[in-house]
């Protein structure tokens with residue numbers, strides 16, 4: 001497992017690297033935003049991102065990493081920077097640590113975010129039209145057909161279907177759906193998500209199309 005550590009404090013960087021290596025992780029170091037973007041690759045499995053960087057706003061960097069990759073991001077902020085933490089989560093971070101943090105807590109967070117993202121190791125399908133039995137989802141045309149009939153979905157309902165349909169047969173965690181559809185990590189949307197899924201099932205008359213995986217999220221019927 002490769003952790004990209006973005007940290008401008010040399011001493012902290014050395015300590016983190018030594019600790020994570022001892023804990024069995026591979027590490028890649030970046031001392032600023034430019035280095036971080038350069039070091040980000042398909043091998044990166046977790047990003048540990050200090051928000052206080054010399055060359056770029058950490059939140060902006062978080063957003064840029066998220067634009068390029070679905071890699072789990074853990075942000076680190078000072079205790080007093082509650083607003084920054086919230087902004088970081090909104091910018092696509094998966095979790096946060098408050099500095100100074102315990103390295104064992106760091107490992108626990110890494111394990112938690114990678115466990116969550118592992119459900120999505122599967123690559124999203126590149127297909128724009130997805131057929132499951134008599135249901136057809138046209139992602140680019142934003143249309144859902146059941147037995148050839150077009151079903152009227154609201155924008156949000158279609159967004160939810162689209163997120164799920166891109167991963168046929170894979171459990172997509174609730175947090176992930178909420179982040180993609182509402183662009184927030186606010187868990188209060190969980191209830192709203194349930195209501196929308198209920199509405200999609202009713203409108204399509206195909207309850208089995210979206211399976212609820214209790215405590216985790218939803219799974220779109222595989223083919």
Ligand code: CA
Pocket residue numbers: 007008009050051052053
């Ligand atoms: Ca810093």
